[in-house]
Amino acid sequence: MSEWLQGAIARGQQVQDGFSDQRAASLALLQEIKWPNRKTEAWRYTPLRAVERSSAQIKELSPELEPVSIADLQFLELVFVDGVLVSLPEELPDGLVIEMQESSLFGTIKPERHIFGLVNDVLAADVAVVRVAAGAVIEQPLRISNLMSEGAEGHIRVLVDVAQNAKVTVYEHAESQSGSLTTAYTEFRIGADATLEHYRFALQSGNQVSIGGSHFCLLERAQLNSTIIGFGSDLQRLDTDIIHRGEKADAKLNAIYLLDGQELFDLHANVEHEVPNCTTEENVRGIAADRSRAVFNGRIHIHRDAQKTLAELNNRNLLMSDKAEINTKPELEIYADDVRCAHGATVAEIDKKALYYLRSRGLTKGQAQVMLNFGFINELIDQMPNPTLAEWVRPIIRERFAQMEVK
Amino acid sequence: MSNSNVLLSIKDLHASVEEKNILKGLNLEIKPGEVHAIMGPNGAGKSTTGYVLSGRDGYEVNSGSVTLDGEDLLEMDVEERARAGLFLAFQYPVEIPGVSNLEFLKASVDAQREARGQEALTSAEFLKLAKEACKQVNLPVSFLKRGVNEGFSGGEKKRNEIMQMILLQPKVCILDETDSGLDIDAMQVVAEGVNSQRSPERSFIVVTHYQRLLDYIKPDFVHVLADGKIVKSGDASLAKELEEQGYAWLQTEPREDELED
Ligand SMILES: Nc1ncnc2c1ncn2[C@@H]1O[C@H](COP(=O)(O)OP(=O)(O)O)[C@@H](O)[C@H]1O
Numbered sequence: 154m155s156e157w158l159q160g161a162i163a164r165g166q167q168v169q170d171g172f173s174d175q176r177a178a179s180l181a182l183l184q185e186i187k188w189p190n191r192k193t194e195a196w197r198y199t200p201l202r203a204v205e206r207s208s209a210q211i212k213e214l215s216p217e218l219e220p221v222s223i224a225d226l227q228f229l230e231l232v233f234v235d236g237v238l239v240s241l242p243e244e245l246p247d248g249l250v251i252e253m254q255e256s257s258l259f260g261t262i263k264p265e266r267h268i269f270g271l272v273n274d275v276l277a278a279d280v281a282v283v284r285v286a287a288g289a290v291i292e293q294p295l296r297i298s299n300l301m302s303e304g305a306e307g308h309i310r311v312l313v314d315v316a317q318n319a320k321v322t323v324y325e326h327a328e329s330q331s332g333s334l335t336t337a338y339t340e341f342r343i344g345a346d347a348t349l350e351h352y353r354f355a356l357q358s359g360n361q362v363s364i365g366g367s368h369f370c371l372l373e374r375a376q377l378n379s380t381i382i383g384f385g386s387d388l389q390r391l392d393t394d395i396i397h398r399g400e401k402a403d404a405k406l407n408a409i410y411l412l413d414g415q416e417l418f419d420l421h422a423n424v425e426h427e428v429p430n431c432t433t434e435e436n437v438r439g440i441a442a443d444r445s446r447a448v449f450n451g452r453i454h455i456h457r458d459a460q461k462t463l464a465e466l467n468n469r470n471l472l473m474s475d476k477a478e479i480n481t482k483p484e485l486e487i488y489a490d491d492v493r494c495a496h497g498a499t500v501a502e503i504d505k506k507a508l509y510y511l512r513s514r515g516l517t518k519g520q521a522q523v524m525l526n527f528g529f530i531n532e533l534i535d536q537m538p539n540p541t542l543a544e545w546v547r548p549i550i551r552e553r554f555a556q557m558e559v560k
Numbered sequence: 561m562s563n564s565n566v567l568l569s570i571k572d573l574h575a576s577v578e579e580k581n582i583l584k585g586l587n588l589e590i591k592p593g594e595v596h597a598i599m600g601p602n603g604a605g606k607s608t609t610g611y612v613l614s615g616r617d618g619y620e621v622n623s624g625s626v627t628l629d630g631e632d633l634l635e636m637d638v639e640e641r642a643r644a645g646l647f648l649a650f651q652y653p654v655e656i657p658g659v660s661n662l663e664f665l666k667a668s669v670d671a672q673r674e675a676r677g678q679e680a681l682t683s684a685e686f687l688k689l690a691k692e693a694c695k696q697v698n699l700p701v702s703f704l705k706r707g708v709n710e711g712f713s714g715g716e717k718k719r720n721e722i723m724q725m726i727l728l729q730p731k732v733c734i735l736d737e738t739d740s741g742l743d744i745d746a747m748q749v750v751a752e753g754v755n756s757q758r759s760p761e762r763s764f765i766v767v768t769h770y771q772r773l774l775d776y777i778k779p780d781f782v783h784v785l786a787d788g789k790i791v792k793s794g795d796a797s798l799a800k801e802l803e804e805q806g807y808a809w810l811q812t813e814p815r816e817d818e819l820e821d
């Protein structure tokens with residue numbers, strides 16, 4: 154077992170609050186768990202050296218940090234600094250409650266197999282529970298900011314319960330300064346006929362370690378539309394689980410990663426079709442430049458009863474240098490016979506016809522290539538349901554992209 | 561043959577695709593301001609001519625020469641040919657989702673202006689031009705914001721090609737079946753777009769199967785391309801003749817690659 158994990162367990166033993174029972178159960182699991190190494194399938198391409206070597210520490214006193222403001226977008230803000238919940242919205246719209254009370258949701262949607270999820274179970278100091286009442290339509294998006302100061306360690310946890318027929322937008326936002334280490338897990342229950350619009354952006358890069366997950370359970374006819382955007386860092390790992398537990402639920406997940414330098418980004422996306430008649434559409438696109446490395450694991454598990462499932466997963470990658478690496482692995486487990494399931498993963502060449510078309514209008518090969526590569530990512534940004542957020546993030550992606558060199 | 565006043569000169573051009581000879585001695589001379597219609601059966605090499613002239617990868621020139629304004633066209637890269645004033649309106653324009661039409665058009669026009677030693681337009685100046693061009697080809701301005709040809713209908717794609725031609729102000733325009741699949745109204749829009757661009761300096765090669773387009777765009781010459789070379793040339797009346805007779809008269813000599821098609 155690693156020293157880092159031992160330290161985490163020791164600290165976890167001192168945490169006492171309303172979630173003690175659940176924390177104790179996770180602690181027991183952690184004490185048994187094997188620290189992942191290269192032979193551990195879920196961590197095969199993502200070494201944990203960055204965690205083992207991290208000197209990040211829980212801070213007694215954290216600086217005041219504020220999340221970036223976005224023109225024309227007002228959020229209901231939930232701000233964590235170094236793992237501590239420092240601010241809540243002053244006023245909440247009807248139908249929305251945020252409390253710090255114990256909740257049976259804790260740990261029921263996030264699967265136990267995520268080791269850092271267990272660490273988070275044990276160490277997340279302030280567990281915030283967001284409840285959207287039945288039928289409530291919350292117009293203003295809720296932003297959960299995870300702000301990490303230099304060298305800090307912090308663990309955040311948010312549970313979101315969207316009751317039936319309700320509608321809400323949740324945007325998970327992360328900003329980390331150098332040398333920090335964070336785990337950030339959210340669990341969402343999307344009730345019958347309810348709609349969740351979700352974003353998770355991790356646009357920082359550098360020597361931070363950031364590990365987390367967004368986990369969704371969909372009940373009857375629930376709808377999820379999620380957009381994930383990640384830049385890499387020393388270690389950036391995200392697990393998503395989409396669990397279809399009610400019939401006719403519909404999930405759409407678009408994920409983008411843009412990696413440069415020696416960055417690493419690892420996305421594990423798991424979909425469980427437990428019941429019939431649900432649909433999933435996943436589009437995952439990434440570009441890796443220089444010596445960066447992307448890992449994408451897309452698993453779709455269609456249970457025996459889940460007839461008439463429609464599941465599509467498409468992963469496309471572009472390599473901008475011969476030293477960049479993409480490890481993409483599809484995992485299909487289908488136990489029902491009447492389903493439609495498509496799964497494709499490619500490390501794409503640039504579209505030659507499109508390149509010719511652009512050049513035939515006078516664009517240089519280099520210009521055309523940049524335009525096409527950006528377009529490849531931009532296509533998913535175009536699909537973001539919130540246009541204001543899309544217009545905010547597009548130039549950030551463009552700038553990031555402009556720095557990435559074709560080698 | 562006087563070369564003094566020739567804009568585009570194609571001499572004994574032989575070209576192949578994937579080892580298959582397609583153009584087998586193409587000759588064509590176009591003076592500034594002229595409109596040449598090219599007709600001919602499917603598979604004759606009409607689109608191949610456009611691709612070879614524009615420099616598409618995989619289209620191999622085996623012999624012959626092409627000059628544009630006296631410059632050796634075949635020596636140039638694809639983008640250099642465009643910057644030298646060659647424009648091909650594609651038979652099948654390419655869809656490029658994620659790349660905004662406006663951004664693409666601006667970059668194309670910037671490239672063109674750079675080649676002519678003109679200053680780049682500001683975004684506002686360009687937007688104004690682009691909006692006017694949209695109006696001219698009867699495309700809603702909202703098409704500027706969409707991905708290049710993304711989800712456009714066949715007719716909208718063709719009109720987008722003509723819009724590009726209007727914005728780029730090329731010297732030689734090759735229109736490859738720009739009228740195919742268009743209803744009569746859309747075809748008129750295309751024809752008006754082309755006619756608005758006719759000038760003593762600008763020349764056109766109009767590839768079409770239909771006489772009706774040539775009622776709107778009056779050609780100076782009509783050529784029949786068959787099996788990789790021009791087998792007959794005439795004035796506008798030839799198009800009418802072809803419409804009535806079809807290409808059956810070509811069949812007297814069987815094509816050598818006929819069995820492969
Ligand atoms: N990429 C290709 N590979 C092989 N053969 C091709 C290719 N493109 C065109 N051809 C062949 O070249 C011939 C001429 O095609 P094309 O120029 O498209 O004819 P047209 O436009 O006159 O109908 C046809 O026999 C066609 O099958």
Ligand SMILES: [Mg+2]
Binds near residue numbers: 606607608651736737
């Ligand atoms: Mg053709």
